[in-house]
Amino acid sequence: MKVLIADDDAQMVRALGLLLRARGDEVIAARDGAEALAAATTKHPDVCLVDLGMPRMSGFEVIEGVRAFSQVPIMVISGRTDSSDKVRALDAGADDYVTKPFAVDELLARLRALARRSRAAGGDHAEAPAPEAVVRFGSVSVDLASHVVERGQDTVRLTPTEWKFLEVLVHNAGRLVTRQMLYREMWGTDDIQDTGYLRLYISQLRRKLEADPAHPVHLLTEQGMGYRLVLGEPGLSRE
Template structure:
């Protein structure tokens, strides 16, 4: 798997190149936002590791540019810890967010998850987690071989999460996908529908293993 690292910290890039290469990844690197876009177009990476605070073009501008032509997973690796920065990057099209400093084991785990998501997106449109099978083509859900009835809103929420397995999906994104406007106020609707999905699909709804809440940010489907 080819990884593009876009970061203006040469020491971090050097350390990541050594570590990722040792784990079998091919690494290319860009020192600024403009170079990252050009290198992505030239090399077509499988995953992009992206800092937000880069010269020439910042990370959010790079994400928006990349999303114009590629669906390659984007993992933001940034020192910005505020929830507003995270939400802005995720809503621009990033798939996940790790704050600096980070543990290399966590970074590798996130990369593996994004790799699985990329593989799932290119495979047949069936997503499985636990004893649940979600068929995105027939719009059907089975649990332990038995058909599960979902309301239209429950299905739209599950479908969007299933099309982005392993990725953090913000509340704003789900509100826009389900109700058609990111300006819709979340008055507990998302929590309600997520609770209903967990009751229908999780072995222990009170301690979910797959339909996870990212506090203050959104939801993630772990497959």
């Protein structure tokens, strides 16, 4: 796998480079945003690791620039913990967000999951669901075969991670989906301590798919347990 590491922290770039090369990956290093965007354009990485606070061009600008021509998986690696930065990065087109300092095992698991989803979305050997597998709730339709989500007459763009989250809920519609199940399906491990990632992604999905994101009636939280997709019109909504 060819991995672009864009970070102005030389020590971080060196450490990540050694880690990835040790497992057989090819590493492209960029020390500022402009260099990162140029490398993404000309060297065609399989995955991009992008810091947000870089000189010459911010990580947000890099993400938007890459998204103008490519759907390559982008993982943000940043010391910024504010939810507004996470939301902005995901809205710009990032697929995942890891906060520094991070556990190496978790980072590698997330990289593997991003690579798998990217191959499944574009690979010739991906097993597609039946073409008639279209699930509807409210004004939303989810086509599991073509990975197309529509809300009314509009097509909704989801990041690969948002799509995977929604796909797991759709396949288990009406049933409780535990946090551990989501961790395994989305990142290949259930040994993740920070549940803030799931709250962030469900918030993003509600913003894109619910009529009133502050009072969801389809994408529900089961406090302390996980999440549930309700296809019909429930009598009570839960946040």
